Amino acid sequence: MSGSCWRMASCTRDRLISVFFPLALLALWEMAVRLQWLDGRFFPAPTAVAAALWELTVKGELLGKLWLLPGLVAAGDFSGARKVFAEGHLWVSLFRIFSGFFVGAVPGIILGVVMGMNRTIRVALDPVVSAVYVLPKIAILPLVMLVFGIGEVSKIVIVAIASFFLVLINTTVGVRDIEPIFIEAGRNYGANRRQMFRHIIIPAALPIIFSGLRLSLGTSLIVIIAAEFVAANYGLGYLIWFSWQTLLTENMFAGLVVIMILGALFTSGLQALERRLMPWQREEMPASADGADVGGTGKV
Amino acid sequence: MTVKIEAKDLTKVYPSRNGPICALRDFSLRVEEGEFVCIVGPSGCGKSTFLRILGGLITPSSGRVELFPRDEKAPLQNIVFQEYAIFPWKTVLDNVAFGLEMRGVPRTKRRETARDWIRKVGLAKFADAYPHQLSGGMKQRVSIARAFANDPEILLMDEPLGALDAQTRVILQGELVRLWEASRKTVVYITHSIEESVLLGDRIVLMTAHPGTYKTEFSVPFARPRSFELTGAPEFARLSYAIWQELEVEVKRTMEKQL
Numbered sequence: 001m002s003g004s005c006w007r008m009a010s011c012t013r014d015r016l017i018s019v020f021f022p023l024a025l026l027a028l029w030e031m032a033v034r035l036q037w038l039d040g041r042f043f044p045a046p047t048a049v050a051a052a053l054w055e056l057t058v059k060g061e062l063l064g065k066l067w068l069l070p071g072l073v074a075a076g077d078f079s080g081a082r083k084v085f086a087e088g089h090l091w092v093s094l095f096r097i098f099s100g101f102f103v104g105a106v107p108g109i110i111l112g113v114v115m116g117m118n119r120t121i122r123v124a125l126d127p128v129v130s131a132v133y134v135l136p137k138i139a140i141l142p143l144v145m146l147v148f149g150i151g152e153v154s155k156i157v158i159v160a161i162a163s164f165f166l167v168l169i170n171t172t173v174g175v176r177d178i179e180p181i182f183i184e185a186g187r188n189y190g191a192n193r194r195q196m197f198r199h200i201i202i203p204a205a206l207p208i209i210f211s212g213l214r215l216s217l218g219t220s221l222i223v224i225i226a227a228e229f230v231a232a233n234y235g236l237g238y239l240i241w242f243s244w245q246t247l248l249t250e251n252m253f254a255g256l257v258v259i260m261i262l263g264a265l266f267t268s269g270l271q272a273l274e275r276r277l278m279p280w281q282r283e284e285m286p287a288s289a290d291g292a293d294v295g296g297t298g299k300v
Numbered sequence: 301m302t303v304k305i306e307a308k309d310l311t312k313v314y315p316s317r318n319g320p321i322c323a324l325r326d327f328s329l330r331v332e333e334g335e336f337v338c339i340v341g342p343s344g345c346g347k348s349t350f351l352r353i354l355g356g357l358i359t360p361s362s363g364r365v366e367l368f369p370r371d372e373k374a375p376l377q378n379i380v381f382q383e384y385a386i387f388p389w390k391t392v393l394d395n396v397a398f399g400l401e402m403r404g405v406p407r408t409k410r411r412e413t414a415r416d417w418i419r420k421v422g423l424a425k426f427a428d429a430y431p432h433q434l435s436g437g438m439k440q441r442v443s444i445a446r447a448f449a450n451d452p453e454i455l456l457m458d459e460p461l462g463a464l465d466a467q468t469r470v471i472l473q474g475e476l477v478r479l480w481e482a483s484r485k486t487v488v489y490i491t492h493s494i495e496e497s498v499l500l501g502d503r504i505v506l507m508t509a510h511p512g513t514y515k516t517e518f519s520v521p522f523a524r525p526r527s528f529e530l531t532g533a534p535e536f537a538r539l540s541y542a543i544w545q546e547l548e549v550e551v552k553r554t555m556e557k558q559l
Contacts, residue, residue, distance in 0.1 A: 182387065184379075187357060195402055278389070
């Protein structure tokens with residue numbers, strides 16, 4: 001991302017640089033492999049990675065055998081249609097990330113608000129939360145598998161646990177750090193409990209809650225890839241791990257590229273959602289000096 | 301004249317790490333209906349604590365306070381906070397309509413009232429703007445309009461112009477005087493500016509340095525409607541100076557304690 005640019009000319013220049021420099025790097029990489037400065041077995045050329053990506057897609061490994069879908073749906077075979085998605089590494093990982101994220105984030109927000117508001121509950125839970133928070137979540141994967149088995153549930157649970165604590169801690173901080181004057185204003189103007197939540201506590205804490213969501217979505221991606229390395233037959237993590245074991249380095253790099261694209265999409269998706277939900281956070285210059293139209297002030 | 305506010309021997313003690321701190325001590329005040337009372341005192345004298353007791357945000361440690369409503373259904377009091385107390389997540393319109401919304405006034409009605417007050421404070425063009433798009437003076441107008449739109453019987457103003465630059469302040473003092481003179485609500489106005497209190501108030505109550513209590517009071521004889529022109533009159537300067545002579549010793553005591 002190029003930073004803010006004010007003048008049109010420097011704006012275009014920034015954009016050109018930000019596009020051409022990475023392209024130049026890729027070209028350099030390609031050249032280095034072709035001239036055999038780099039070992040193509042370990043660092044396959046960008047064109048080889050692109051070819052592998054294409055190959056994975058058309059063979060139905062990455063996205064499943066999508067071309068079978070119309071026929072299956074027409075035949076009313078919905079379990080067959082579901083199986084198509086269940087065999088695509090990308091869909092499998094996405095499903096685990098989003099269901100785990102959702103299952104973790106929603107209770108995280110709710111308990112976070114409660115902990116932010118209620119001193120007793122906060123004091124009681126704080127040590128437990130802090131202790132579990134510092135634990136790398138992937139470290140408890142064996143325990144989770146012991147409890148939930150080696151199927152889908154374990155992967156969703158591990159993502160949910162990781163999301164839960166990040167969202168919980170951020171929400172608690174967000175609610176605790178609300179300026180007391182906003183609460184006072186709410187009380188003085190007669191807000192009841194429900195109105196206090198809706199009009200003051202939630203919107204005031206929303207920016208910090210969102211930074212918790214952003215962090216936990218990023219962490220979900222890390223956790224699911226790591227979990228799929230060791231305990232899965234599908235998923236992007238499995239794709240990378242399996243490609244390494246069979247020395248298909250092009251496929252390994254193809255997996256990395258997909259993960260990079262996912263990360264970028266998550267970030268920009270959340271940013272778009274933030275702009276929609278918090279229009280008051282949009283960067284804009286304040287009105288100059290005191291721009292109120294004093295002239296238009298009518299007599300009372 | 302009917303009594304609107306009756307505060308008797310109010311004391312507020314806060315617990316703290318270095319033992320209890322007495323923010324307000326045996327403070328008594330009676331305010332008549334329609335009176336504009338300014339409370340002036342050195343910083344940390346507990347004038348804000350007193351206002352928050354009147355506003356129902358703090359309960360006093362001892363003493364009692366009574367506000368006398370005329371109409372049981374109308375809101376009794378509202379605080380005009382400093383500019384940073386308007387909600388950044390609400391538009392100007394929703395900020396001004398806030399009190400009405402909390403009271404369950406229907407949407408069309410409350411928007412109409414809010415627009416009316418937004419126009420009166422000169423922000424008609426900014427009704428749909430968010431606070432971060434406004435200057436300090438404009439935000440303070442929103443805070444003032446929020447209280448006036450709710451139409452309470454008593455307005456409690458907590459150094460509403462304290463955070464503004466000197467020139468914006470003069471403009472807003474003028475607007476506040478004009479708005480108040482049209483409504484004649486009962487006002488308790490906290491400030492540490494002597495000139496502001498003489499320009500705005502009917503009566504000025506001085507408080508002592510910490511722990512704050514009643515020191516003395518002055519009545520302001522100038523006719524209304526008033527405007528900033530008044531500040532050029534010799535009587536204005538004489539009264540301001542007389543108040544300063546009383547206040548000076550308290551301010552110095554406060555400064556000595558901080559050293």
